[in-house]
Amino acid sequence: MDDRIRIGLWQLNLRARKCVEALRKNGFDAHFLPDQEAVRDRVLAECDPAASVGFGGSLSVAELGIFEALSGRGKKLLDHGRVPPEERVATRLAQLTCDLFLTGTNAVTLEGCLVNLDMNGNRTNAMTFGPKKTVVVAGGQKIVADLPEAIHRIKTVSAPRNARRLKLSTPCAVTGFCEDCNSPQRICRVYSIIERRPPHSNITVLVCGEPLGL
DSSP, X not given: OOXXXXXXXXXXXHHHHHHHHHHHHTTOEEEEESSHHXXXXXXXXXXXXXXXXXXXXXXXXHHTTHHHHHTTSSOEEEEGGGSOGGGHHHHHHHHTTOSEEEEEOSEEETTSOEEEEOSSSHHHHHHHTSSSEEEEEEOGGGEXXXXXXXXXXXXXXXXXXXHHHTTOOOHHHHHSSOOOOOOXXXXXXXXXXXXXXXXXXXXXXXXXXXXXXX
């Protein structure tokens, strides 16, 4: 490992640990995990007691291979990205009452807030109100200082990259920059900000000391 990567990971680790402390102060069950392998092991352990597992479309969770690891274990897996279009609404609704909901986040602040793009409200509802438990996976590169920086990251990083990934016809999917567009396919229309763990919710946040997702 060269010095550039080593120093970068050193900084991510420091920021991740500080972020976990802030999340805990805000009522979240938060944990620092040094690398992707440790995150994968922890997520699979969280899945063990769950009969039904929902997937929020997170690339971070997809990179860990959780869906594939759970296939064939007799669990009900609810991933709206893996079903035909006519079944997606029903799958999203089922995610709201699953035993465990797995998702990522677009940004997490050093103040202990989770900030996300939320195209249809399902992610926020599934994270906070419906499932018996939610596990949020956050790559170290998604840690930002505060809410303005989180919104800036969503507009300049998360939205263009996700629009490109989803093959949407938005200006940012072409230029790579936020164009503050009026495209009907614009995905940065609604943001969800969770400053404190909502009452009666069970949210675990796993902060990785390595990059994960976009």
